Amino acid sequence: xxxxxxxxxxxxxxxxWGCMWEKGSCLQDSNFCxxxxxxxxxxxxxxxxxxxxxxxxxxxxxxxxxxxxAHTADSALLADEIEVRAVAGGKGGHTELQLLTVERQGxxxxxxxxxxxxxxxxxxxxLLSRFSFRGTEVLTGAEPVLLLEEHDKGREEEFVRIRKYKxxxxxxxxxxxxxxxAIVRYEGTHIREDGExxxxxxxxxxxxxxxxxLGFEHTFLYDGEEDRDFLKGLGIRFLAPLSGPVxxxxxxxxxxxxxxxxxxxxxxxxxxxxxxxxxxAQMRGEMLxxxxxxxxxxxxxxxxxPFWDEFVFTQDSVSHFSVKKKIKDENCCYIDCLHGGRSNxxxxxxxxxxxxxxxxxxxxxxxxxxxxFSGMTGNTAEAVVWLWSPEAVAxxxxxxxxxxxxxxxxxxxxYKGADPFGIACTSEFSVAAAEAVIPSDEEVVSFAxxxxxxxxxxxxxxxxxxxxxxxxxxxxxxxxxxxxWLEEQLDRAADFYRDEVKQRNWYxxxxxxxxxxxxxxxxxxxxxxxxxxxxxxxxxxxxxxxWYAFLRTGREDVFLLAEKLSRHASEVDVYHIGRYxxxxxxxxxxxxxxxxxxxRIAMAGHHRVYYYxxxxxxxxDIFDELKDNERTFLNRDPLGDFYDKEEMVYPSHxxxxxxxxxxxxxxxxxxxxxxxxxxxDKIIVGMNDIRxxxxxxxSGPDFEFDPESVHLRYIGERAAGGTHLQICMGAPQxxxxxxxxxxxxxxxxxxxxxxRFYYLPREEQMKESGGxxxxxxxxxxxxxxxxxxxxxxxxxxxxxxERTWMHLLHALIGGGCHDGFKTTxxxxxxxxxxxREIPWISTNFAAQWCLNVICALExxxxxxxxxxQEADRLAAGLDEGSFRKA
Numbered sequence: 001x002x003x004x005x006x007x008x009x010x011x012x013x014x015x016x017w018g019c020m021w022e023k024g025s026c027l028q029d030s031n032f033c034x035x036x037x038x039x040x041x042x043x044x045x046x047x048x049x050x051x052x053x054x055x056x057x058x059x060x061x062x063x064x065x066x067x068x069x070a071h072t073a074d075s076a077l078l079a080d081e082i083e084v085r086a087v088a089g090g091k092g093g094h095t096e097l098q099l100l101t102v103e104r105q106g107x108x109x110x111x112x113x114x115x116x117x118x119x120x121x122x123x124x125x126x127l128l129s130r131f132s133f134r135g136t137e138v139l140t141g142a143e144p145v146l147l148l149e150e151h152d153k154g155r156e157e158e159f160v161r162i163r164k165y166k167x168x169x170x171x172x173x174x175x176x177x178x179x180x181x182a183i184v185r186y187e188g189t190h191i192r193e194d195g196e197x198x199x200x201x202x203x204x205x206x207x208x209x210x211x212x213x214l215g216f217e218h219t220f221l222y223d224g225e226e227d228r229d230f231l232k233g234l235g236i237r238f239l240a241p242l243s244g245p246v247x248x249x250x251x252x253x254x255x256x257x258x259x260x261x262x263x264x265x266x267x268x269x270x271x272x273x274x275x276x277x278x279x280x281a282q283m284r285g286e287m288l289x290x291x292x293x294x295x296x297x298x299x300x301x302x303x304x305x306p307f308w309d310e311f312v313f314t315q316d317s318v319s320h321f322s323v324k325k326k327i328k329d330e331n332c333c334y335i336d337c338l339h340g341g342r343s344n345x346x347x348x349x350x351x352x353x354x355x356x357x358x359x360x361x362x363x364x365x366x367x368x369x370x371x372x373f374s375g376m377t378g379n380t381a382e383a384v385v386w387l388w389s390p391e392a393v394a395x396x397x398x399x400x401x402x403x404x405x406x407x408x409x410x411x412x413x414x415y416k417g418a419d420p421f422g423i424a425c426t427s428e429f430s431v432a433a434a435e436a437v438i439p440s441d442e443e444v445v446s447f448a449x450x451x452x453x454x455x456x457x458x459x460x461x462x463x464x465x466x467x468x469x470x471x472x473x474x475x476x477x478x479x480x481x482x483x484x485w486l487e488e489q490l491d492r493a494a495d496f497y498r499d500e501v502k503q504r505n506w507y508x509x510x511x512x513x514x515x516x517x518x519x520x521x522x523x524x525x526x527x528x529x530x531x532x533x534x535x536x537x538x539x540x541x542x543x544x545x546x547w548y549a550f551l552r553t554g555r556e557d558v559f560l561l562a563e564k565l566s567r568h569a570s571e572v573d574v575y576h577i578g579r580y581x582x583x584x585x586x587x588x589x590x591x592x593x594x595x596x597x598x599x600r601i602a603m604a605g606h607h608r609v610y611y612y613x614x615x616x617x618x619x620x621d622i623f624d625e626l627k628d629n630e631r632t633f634l635n636r637d638p639l640g641d642f643y644d645k646e647e648m649v650y651p652s653h654x655x656x657x658x659x660x661x662x663x664x665x666x667x668x669x670x671x672x673x674x675x676x677x678x679x680x681d682k683i684i685v686g687m688n689d690i691r692x693x694x695x696x697x698x699s700g701p702d703f704e705f706d707p708e709s710v711h712l713r714y715i716g717e718r719a720a721g722g723t724h725l726q727i728c729m730g731a732p733q734x735x736x737x738x739x740x741x742x743x744x745x746x747x748x749x750x751x752x753x754x755x756r757f758y759y760l761p762r763e764e765q766m767k768e769s770g771g772x773x774x775x776x777x778x779x780x781x782x783x784x785x786x787x788x789x790x791x792x793x794x795x796x797x798x799x800x801x802e803r804t805w806m807h808l809l810h811a812l813i814g815g816g817c818h819d820g821f822k823t824t825x826x827x828x829x830x831x832x833x834x835x836r837e838i839p840w841i842s843t844n845f846a847a848q849w850c851l852n853v854i855c856a857l858e859x860x861x862x863x864x865x866x867x868x869q870e871a872d873r874l875a876a877g878l879d880e881g882s883f884r885k886a
Contacts, residue, residue: 002037002083003457007556010450011075013430014181014208014215016615017457018058019069019084020467026066028057030086034071036079051077052099053084054178058615060675062741067672070615072181074208075455082457099179100209109172111182114210120184125167127186127205127236133212133433136354140239143167145384146190146199147233148224149394162232162390165190165198175204175617182207183617198224199234200577204617213432217618218387221424221576226397233390238383238431244352246307246377247298248287250438253313253323253338253371254346254448259441260323260338261285264308264376269301285438287352309377310334314370314391315343315363318507321370322391328377345429346448349373349381350438357439358385359451361428362564365507368392369427387427388509395510400529404595409531412586413641417595422578424571425509426618458559458613464551470609471737472790473548474857480866485818486853492821493846494549494558496838497542501561503832510591511535513568515542517587521839524829534589537573538565538601540783541730542847547609548854566610570622574602582629583636598638599629600658600729605665620673627670627679630663630707639702642720650713654705655720656697658729660686660712665734668741682710683738687747689713695769697750698757701726717773724780727758728848732786732855748794755791758784759803780883782811785852789859801863802874804856807882809865810875811849814884818868821846840885 001019005011034053051073059068071084103110108129109120119130131139146165151158169188176183184207189200199220206215220234242249249264267274267282274297282288290298309328315321323337345363348355360369370389374382388395399418404411430451434443465475478484497515500506504526506514516526518533527533536542546562549555572591574584584601586594604626611619639653654660664683671679689712693699702720704713719726732751739747757765758778765773778784788804791797812820823836830837857864865871 001459001463002081003459004082005078005080006456006458006554006559007453008080009453009455010446011078011455012446012450013075013213013455014072014206014211015075015078015455015457016070016072016181018612018615019071020459020464020469020612021066021069021086022467023061023067024063024065026069026086027088028060028064028066030066030088032069032071033085033087034073035083035085036077037081037083038079039081048083049079051082052180054180056176056178056615058612059672061672062680064675068612072178072615074180074211078455078457100177100182100207102174102177102182109174109184111184111207113182113207116207116209116211118205118207118214120172122172125169125188127167127169127184127203131214131433134435136433136435137241138212138354138356138433139431140241140380142236142238144188144190144201144203144218145233145235145237147231147390148198149230149232150228151230163192165192167191167201168197180209185617198229199231202618202621203236212434213430215428215430217426217428219424219426219571219618219621221422222397222420223422223577224397224420226399226420230397231388231395233386234388235384235386238356238385240349240356240381240383241353242351242376242379242381245288246302247282248437249351249376250285250349250355251311251373251376252346252348252438252441252444253311254343254444255321255338256340256342259346259444261438261441262308262311262325262337265302265305267298267301269305272297272300274298274301285436285440287437307377310372310374311337311376312370312372312391313343313347314386314389315345315367316370316389316392317367318342318364318505321364344445344448344452345369346444347371347373348434348439348444349376349383350434350436352437355434355436355438356383357430357432357434357444357447358383359430359448360385360387361430361451361454362512363448363452365512366427366509367507368509385429385431387429399593400589405531410533411531411588412594412596415595417585417597418588418590418593419578419580420590420592422575422580423592424574424576426567426571427509456614458554461552461554468740469551469612470547471733471740472858473552473854474861475552477857477861480864481868482865482871483857483861485820485868485871486857486864489812489820490549490850490853492823493850494546494555494561496821496823496841497843497846498557498561499836503830503836510572511568513564513566514573514591515565515843517844518842519837519839521837524826524835524837529589531589532587532594535587535591536843537585537587537591537594538569538606539587540728540844540847541606541851542843543569543606544730544733545847545851545854548851551609552854563610566607569601570607570619574622576622576625579635580632582626582632597636598659599632599662599666602626602629603662603665603730604669605662605730605734608665608669623666623669623673626666629666630682630705630710633659633705633707639720642702648704650704650706650711652705652707654703654712655726656686656690656699656701656703656712657726657731660703660705661726661729661731661734663710664738665730668734668738672741680742684742685710686712687738687742687744691746691750694772695757697754698769698773717769717776719776722780723776723778724783727754727787728780728783732790736790751787752791752794755784755787755789755804756795756797756800759788759800759807781807782852782883783848786855786859789852789856792863793859798863801860804860805864806874806877808849808852808856809871810878810882811845811884813868813871813875816872845885 032055035048054072127142144167175185204217246265324334342364397420583597586596588594633652667679792801
């Protein structure tokens, strides 16, 4: 497979990417070879150079051959274009390299990685006891830290107590041990002196061969009491050795423009006067060795000047950061050093011993983040990487109301269902060694840049399309006026959400990555305060829309949108422990606020693309949580409020979509990841039950469901919430992949029949079903366009293809208006000098319309009208009662 560097990112540090293989072409014992591809216009042939690579299998085809692999290499050795080849007869899917080694000595684990060495000690609360590079100790400790804030309100006074917790590491696993990279996985929690435990964590640490850098992926789970346990501080404290005089000790923090740089003792004196050249050299970051008369002056000054022992750098909001410092005296105050807007998070501290670089990924986007460097005048600095800075207001996990607002604000049910217990959040950061007293400004900025935008290799849209990666979707086209118009709308929609994140400041640890649900044209604001109209929480699968949009275009900005959405939605919107484990919360003012807790929000189908393209190990945890997710239906029947428990035969319910289809996404993912046919068989059980229903896939979609046997029981024609829910939450895409993997022609026929039936006139639906469907409505037909298009292709049904396009075009074209997703400008609204808005927009519409167009173009492109005039005539064939954007 050939791949290229996404977005031409800085090639430095280790990178991991995914490769897809044609069915039957890559065996499980294959060895993987990586070559650089250089294109020289003067040479007719391509030149290639081999590069060391570490490989692992991440998915299998049903015949047991390899489907997806993940590969790791030093990006500094890679060209902009590379090729990974599979050679049969290898060993375990790894190249034959013997570089990185692991040694165990009693309770110690020593990772020898060339110039780098990491020592771990089991049975302690520390992540490491030593990190050395080129023989120099860089770090001598690393420990998770937690601060929780508790409020006690009296009639006249309010007390705020901050409780400090230490780390309790419960397990250390060498999750990956290859020739080039090791990944250590820590599981633990935070504990107080009185034994109280709070906020479990999973931390991954990456060590690369000959690499001065350690990469961290930090996940915490909220298991507190929302009325009491406010998050005040969360991070990891590192210990870094220092040496030499205080004037050779420095800190740097990246600002909006340039880098803030100070020494712990500036050689800037009124009397006696330090020669200007010494201070200038100090501020250039040079190591000073003043001798003779200069040395005497410096020593005199040092006896009578303040030494700055602690520096605090905080991004406390989306638009403000600050730096403050103090001397080593508990009774003295901090002084302000700098205020600014947004920092990318580069930071460093150093002394004659060497220096350490730090950078938190998405530093300002996932505020409040920061660093505290203290002990700078001693032998060991404490450097706390704050993922939630204690300088900011504590995170309040309580809900905005003590009830739900079902009818007015679309919140599912009127009872309160907000519960943060079990949600999670993952952050990434890196730490690196440097030899200088303090790294240059350029090094600090460059380090932050590549932590924020790590180098990543991807294939071409044409390759993914040919491989049918993640099902059936189209490549962009532009042969006709209407094709060009459709592509323009798809681009506009993606551009709008990309820009809206920036315009509306959809940032912060618990928000970044998500979009709002519905727009309020009168307030020129999203309905952030209106129950189910606020945060979207994967409603109507914007995840699939954006990932397909990336696969078909290769756009880096779309990749970033989809990446951040997957990271957020897989963590914050979902429960990872507790009574709702494996379920997610429907859209709401708070991400965990809606009373509806359903499998569709959590399903693996949202995030498979990201996992297979990046090999991100965190998603393996998430997929493991979901593989037997049907058991949650015993605790939380998704239709429990619609049916009388006394009349049920099976203990729960599942709509064929989105409930059962979401379980299928989980089972399919586990089947392909582990080559475990138990999960394939779970899918087949439900498929066979649906086959037996009177109208096959058209039946239901409400079924009774037995989580133990995973059988579905037909209970008649009823669609709680509407028939469109059966197919607007990713079911068509999941079902198509299932059918292809199982080579089930009958299921494909059932999907085709479903698509045809959805678009039949009401009288014909009643006739074909023998009146069985009763009052069931097949609403919002533009959301069924993928099914209609699939049916039209398989059945060769031109009329169905035209009806499908009629509904899709009618939804966005009205009265000859072709503006589509065009934005308009409004002055002095939304706190913008010029606000760009789409007054009618909803993320439900944008995600579903775009996703269905992307799929329909693959199946029935040839039936698309060629001109906009023809499209207008086709769309006009529907009455005004049919769905159209407001």
